[in-house]
Amino acid sequence: MADPATPAVQIEHLTKVFPVPFRKEKVVAVDDLSLRVRPGEVYGLIGPNGSGKSTTMKVLLGLISATAGKASIFGRDSGDTASRGSVGFLPENPYFYKYLTGGETLAFYGKLCGLRRREIRERTAELLALVDLEGARDRRLGGYSKGMLQRIGLAQALVGEPKLVVLDEPTAGVDPAGSRKIRDLVLELKRRGITVILSSHLLTQVQEVCDQVGIIFNGRLVREGELDELISIEDQTELVLKNASPGLLDRIGELVAGEEGAELLHSGHPRTTLERLFLKETSGESEDGSPGR
Amino acid sequence: MTAGGTQAAAERGHKLFSPGRVWAIARNTFTQLVRMKVFYFMLIFSALIIAVNFFFLGWTLEQELKSMKDAAFGAMRIFSAVFAIVGTALLIPKDIEDRTLYTILTKPVPRFEYLLGKLLGVLLLIAVSLAMMAALFFVVLYARQHQIFADELAVLPGEPSGPEREALREAIFSQGVQPRLFLAVVALFLQAAVAAAVALVVSTFASSTLFTIIVSLMVFLIGHAQSLAREVWFPEGVVHSPVARVLAGLVAIAFPDFNLFNVFDGIAVGQEVPDGLMLRLGVLTAFYLTIYMIVSWFVFAKKEL
Amino acid sequence: MPWRRVFAGVGLIGLFGIVRMPVEQGMEEELRAAGFREWSPDISSRDQLGQAGFAGALGGFRSLVALYFDVKAHSARQNKDWVEVEKFRNVTTTLQPRFWKHWDMAAWDMAWNAYAFYRREAERHRDDLEGWKIEKVTMPLYLEKGVDFARRGAKWLPDSYRLLRVVAEIYSQKYEDKCAAADWYLMASQAPDAPAYVYRAYAHHLALCEGSEEKAYEVTSALYHGGGKRTPTLRYDMEALEDHFAGAAARGKTLAELEAAAAAPGAGYRDLAALAMHLLEVAGDLSAATAAYGRLARDPEAPAFYRRKWAFLLARDPERAPAAYRALKGLYVADPDAFRQGDLRQLAELEEELSILPGERFSAPR
Numbered sequence: 001m002a003d004p005a006t007p008a009v010q011i012e013h014l015t016k017v018f019p020v021p022f023r024k025e026k027v028v029a030v031d032d033l034s035l036r037v038r039p040g041e042v043y044g045l046i047g048p049n050g051s052g053k054s055t056t057m058k059v060l061l062g063l064i065s066a067t068a069g070k071a072s073i074f075g076r077d078s079g080d081t082a083s084r085g086s087v088g089f090l091p092e093n094p095y096f097y098k099y100l101t102g103g104e105t106l107a108f109y110g111k112l113c114g115l116r117r118r119e120i121r122e123r124t125a126e127l128l129a130l131v132d133l134e135g136a137r138d139r140r141l142g143g144y145s146k147g148m149l150q151r152i153g154l155a156q157a158l159v160g161e162p163k164l165v166v167l168d169e170p171t172a173g174v175d176p177a178g179s180r181k182i183r184d185l186v187l188e189l190k191r192r193g194i195t196v197i198l199s200s201h202l203l204t205q206v207q208e209v210c211d212q213v214g215i216i217f218n219g220r221l222v223r224e225g226e227l228d229e230l231i232s233i234e235d236q237t238e239l240v241l242k243n244a245s246p247g248l249l250d251r252i253g254e255l256v257a258g259e260e261g262a263e264l265l266h267s268g269h270p271r272t273t274l275e276r277l278f279l280k281e282t283s284g285e286s287e288d289g290s291p292g293r
Numbered sequence: 294m295t296a297g298g299t300q301a302a303a304e305r306g307h308k309l310f311s312p313g314r315v316w317a318i319a320r321n322t323f324t325q326l327v328r329m330k331v332f333y334f335m336l337i338f339s340a341l342i343i344a345v346n347f348f349f350l351g352w353t354l355e356q357e358l359k360s361m362k363d364a365a366f367g368a369m370r371i372f373s374a375v376f377a378i379v380g381t382a383l384l385i386p387k388d389i390e391d392r393t394l395y396t397i398l399t400k401p402v403p404r405f406e407y408l409l410g411k412l413l414g415v416l417l418l419i420a421v422s423l424a425m426m427a428a429l430f431f432v433v434l435y436a437r438q439h440q441i442f443a444d445e446l447a448v449l450p451g452e453p454s455g456p457e458r459e460a461l462r463e464a465i466f467s468q469g470v471q472p473r474l475f476l477a478v479v480a481l482f483l484q485a486a487v488a489a490a491v492a493l494v495v496s497t498f499a500s501s502t503l504f505t506i507i508v509s510l511m512v513f514l515i516g517h518a519q520s521l522a523r524e525v526w527f528p529e530g531v532v533h534s535p536v537a538r539v540l541a542g543l544v545a546i547a548f549p550d551f552n553l554f555n556v557f558d559g560i561a562v563g564q565e566v567p568d569g570l571m572l573r574l575g576v577l578t579a580f581y582l583t584i585y586m587i588v589s590w591f592v593f594a595k596k597e598l
Numbered sequence: 599m600p601w602r603r604v605f606a607g608v609g610l611i612g613l614f615g616i617v618r619m620p621v622e623q624g625m626e627e628e629l630r631a632a633g634f635r636e637w638s639p640d641i642s643s644r645d646q647l648g649q650a651g652f653a654g655a656l657g658g659f660r661s662l663v664a665l666y667f668d669v670k671a672h673s674a675r676q677n678k679d680w681v682e683v684e685k686f687r688n689v690t691t692t693l694q695p696r697f698w699k700h701w702d703m704a705a706w707d708m709a710w711n712a713y714a715f716y717r718r719e720a721e722r723h724r725d726d727l728e729g730w731k732i733e734k735v736t737m738p739l740y741l742e743k744g745v746d747f748a749r750r751g752a753k754w755l756p757d758s759y760r761l762l763r764v765v766a767e768i769y770s771q772k773y774e775d776k777c778a779a780a781d782w783y784l785m786a787s788q789a790p791d792a793p794a795y796v797y798r799a800y801a802h803h804l805a806l807c808e809g810s811e812e813k814a815y816e817v818t819s820a821l822y823h824g825g826g827k828r829t830p831t832l833r834y835d836m837e838a839l840e841d842h843f844a845g846a847a848a849r850g851k852t853l854a855e856l857e858a859a860a861a862a863p864g865a866g867y868r869d870l871a872a873l874a875m876h877l878l879e880v881a882g883d884l885s886a887a888t889a890a891y892g893r894l895a896r897d898p899e900a901p902a903f904y905r906r907k908w909a910f911l912l913a914r915d916p917e918r919a920p921a922a923y924r925a926l927k928g929l930y931v932a933d934p935d936a937f938r939q940g941d942l943r944q945l946a947e948l949e950e951e952l953s954i955l956p957g958e959r960f961s962a963p964r
């Protein structure tokens with residue numbers, strides 16, 4: 001196994017400039033970006049659309065070359081095909097060969113990873129169970145829903161037993177139940193010690209699974225750090241009470257008013273998130289391909 | 294996904310070139326094209342063969358058999374060339390468009406293997422479809438030549454002598470299924486293979502399927518007039534202007550000579566293929582494929598996806 | 599776009615182009631020499647084929663374009679548009695000059711189909727100038743076109759009898775020029791693929807060609823005695839030539855001179871045949887003629903048909919008719935092919951005269 005000191009991903013001073021045809025000025029997609037991902041970590045790369053998340057990932061995966069700077073995976077330069085041996089990638093909105101079935105898709109990618117026939121059989125069964133698509137094994141991908149495609153995509157990314165998994169907007173266009181399944185899968189990967197890089201513009205999602213977060217804007221990494229550090233507001237405290245009488249609330253208000261420097265900012269009924277409500281109401285609904293459907 | 298498994302995968306190491314991966318891509322390409330129902334064309338081809346069979350009833354026997362061959366080989370030429378060009382053109386730009394390419398190239402697959410796999414897949418498709426067309430056609434032609442022979446025997450006055458029967462059989466069967474026709478099918482395959490390689494080169498720098506198809510078809514057509522261009526370049530008697538010579542030379546250098554593969558026209562009228570020519574055509578095709586493969590890889594290896 | 603690599607790729611293609619150019623030229627020339635490239639595109643063929651046809655023929659679909667024009671020629675023939683037929687036949691023969699059937703069809707369309715059409719037209723316009731013009735100008739013109747197609751085709755296919763035979767057929771059947779037809783049949787018979795009947799056709803036409811009877815006799819008797827198949831035509835020709843020579847020998851000579859010649863030592867059956875012919879045709883002496891033919895019938899040198907001839911002469915004498923009939927029956931059983939259609943009719947009349955029972959007759963026309 002790789003030396004634990006070797007970062008899973010190391011990006012140093014990465015710059016990527018795209019020339020615009022017939023124009024003099026160029027588009028700077030990534031500007032002097034550096035980041036490190038430790039083995040076993042779940043790293044969330046967040047930022048608005050067009051901020052450079054996908055470009056960074058493409059450089060990391062050797063799909064495009066860097067204008068300046070470099071990227072490496074477990075110490076291997078990402079321009080080197082061999083570096084892909086330890087990576088699994090799920091692109092944004094992936095389409096696979098829709099004429100293949102789920103099982104054939106995994107077998108195909110397994111062969112590309114150099115697996116032997118028996119290994120392919122085992123891996124395919126294992127991964128289909130993991131992403132909960134056993135019932136859709138012999139159906140062509142043309143008939144898969146968005147969420148199922150995303151999950152078969154994830155299984156495909158895992159087929160070569162990667163140590164690093166890169167997920168680009170894994171929940172884009174997926175309904176909350178599907179998105180939750182994917183979140184659970186990411187947590188499962190984390191439990192198994194696999195490093196995950198995840199890009200998203202949906203912050204709650206990142207918040208739920210990531211240990212480490214980088215915020216990218218206009219091609220620059222503007223904030224980076226532990227999730228808890230980044231989002232906790234040090235000078236505020238939250239109290240949630242049950243069955244509190246108006247009298248109790250008044251007394252608390254008086255106590256606060258009596259304290260030097262303290263201030264009651266807000267009081268009222270807490271709201272569940274819409275996502276949480278939706279999930280509660282639709283729980284038990286399956287959106288995957290159970291055979292009866 | 295245990296630590297042991299990960300280790301096993303890592304220990305296996307990465308091969309610079311793996312026939313297994315290439316074959317996986319080739320087979321996948323073939324499966325994909327097959328499941329796109331491209332073989333529906335076989336229905337069209339069969340309909341054509343049957344239609345021709347009816348259409349030429351009442352012609353003289355040689356004409357009928359020869360017309361069937363002309364029509365069938367014309368159709369095979371069209372189908373194989375269109376398959377080669379459209380099939381190849383559909384594959385790579387579509388993989389890029391659908392981002393399927395990302396999932397393949399982010400596996401430990403060198404880009405060269407991807408291109409080679411795609412090309413082999415298309416060649417496999419061309420070979421299978423040509424074999425199917427040829428088999429179907431030869432069966433029909435064989436049946437027809439026997440039927441014509443029987444019909445002609447029946448209308449001959451009196452009881453034909455042995456030599457007369459032989460002469461009639463010879464006259465009819467010489468226009469029927471002959472070993473030389475298989476060479477013509479092989480030549481069609483070689484030609485389509487070169488066309489596919491051309492389309493592969495074009496598709497590595499073209500961004501759309503349509504552009505690839507149009508450019509490759511143009512190359513295919515211009516490639517047929519190659520011998521004309523070479524004649525201007527190698528003057529025999531007629532002296533052409535220097536500008537014309539240079540232009541012709543450039544055409545001769547840049548475009549493959551597709552007309553060279555056209556041996557059917559001669560075989561159809563009973564000419565013998567020169568000794569070893571098919572072998573040399575095969576070697577030439579191998580060179581075309583190798584060079585075009587290398588050029589495709591030149592461009593594709595550093596392509597920004 | 600990695601332009602440096604694109605340029606390197608273009609360079610590699612160029613280099614490959616330079617290397618392969620002489621190789622491909624060599625293979626092309628080899629194919630040309632082997633008869634795979636008998637059509638090469640030029641400006642006039644573009645006018646002839648039309649834009650699409652030219653592009654198709656250039657694009658490797660020469661056979662298909664030829665087939666298309668073949669079909670067009672067929673439909674033009676059905677519309678009796680002979681100018682179009684000729685045009686399309688010119689195209690098919692230009693595109694695939696080594697396919698003999700194109701030339702055959704072209705010649706056939708001109709010399710038979712168009713010719714027959716105009717003959718009917720000429721009959722329709724029998725009484726006016728138009729009819730005269732068709733007969734004197736148009737019909738000969740189409741014969742000429744037919745012969746021309748066949749001759750041009752024959753040049754493309756020097757190893758085949760087929761188109762030479764077509765030329766011969768046109769001379770024989772359309773021009774009624776048996777001598778020219780014989781010349782072409784001879785050429786056709788010399789082709790390596792010529793069936794035996796072509797040479798027999800040569801012999802036949804030579805026999806019909808006035809003035810070449812000597813040669814005809816030489817050829818015909820060689821065939822007759824050559825051990826090959828004695829076809830009815832060969833027998834007729836043989837007999838006609840024998841008669842010709844007998845008649846020629848008898849011409850201008852007196853009976854005495856002929857008798858002397860026949861009786862001279864070393865005289866052949868020919869001298870006797872001349873005498874017999876004179877007795878029968880000029881002198882009208884049936885019994886003397888019958889006797890002379892009887893001698894011929896017994897002469898082992900003389901052709902077998904003299905036996906039949908003698909028996910029929912014998913049958914003219916009612917008393918000897920039954921014996922003659924028995925002789926004829928014997929001859930017929932031995933060699934039925936020696937009896938021509940006319941002979942069989944004559945035989946039937948004889949059976950009628952002799953009141954042979956229908957069940958015992960053998961003259962029923964085969």
